Structure formats: structure tokens, C-alpha cells
Amino acid sequence: MDGLRGFVSDGRLLRLPARQSKRRVVLAHLALSFEPGRRFPEKEVDVVLRAWCAGGETDHVAVRRHLVDEGLLSRADGVYWRSGGWVDVLG
Structure with missing residues (x-):
């Protein structure tokens, strides 16, 4: 994309x-990491976001807050x- x-x-x-408009696109992409309809404990969300943020400039807590x-x-x-973003209906 x-x-x-x-x-x-x-x-x-x-x-x-x-x-903000570009940030929204990036955040929507990251939100795809979370299966719609499923509940995630904060620790699990942090594991996913830490993996995304490893070696980057943004920390996972800031990303979680933005999401x-x-x-x-x-x-x-x-x-x-997950309460927003795109849903892959073909995959």
C-alpha cells in the first residue's frame, strides 16, 4: 500500500x-494484526505492538494509545x- x-x-x-491522515492509514494497517470479534488482554496487545515497533522510532504504548x-x-x-479499520473479506 x-x-x-x-x-x-x-x-x-x-x-x-x-x-493525521497518513497516520490513520498506518494505524489501520497495524490494526489488521488484531482479529475482529476477538478480545485481547493488554499484555497480548503489547506483545503484538512491541513486535511492530522493534527497532523503530515509536514505542508500543504510544501506538496503542493512537489505535x-x-x-x-x-x-x-x-x-x-478491534473496533475499526479494514477487514479482509477475501483472505
């Missing part, structure tokens, strides 16, 4: 874009679920 160029490479998040702020993940009582 063209909007990811310069921000995601080889399954890693290099950095988050400053511009929630953008409505891509929701949370309650330390449990997260």
Missing part, C-alpha cells in the same frame, strides 16, 4: 507520520478489541 511507504518496512513500523484514539481498537477493564 502506497501510504505505508517510508513508515512500514519488512513488517516493522519505522515511525508514525505526523500528518484507541483513532477508534481502531476499543478497551475496557484491560481488555482490547
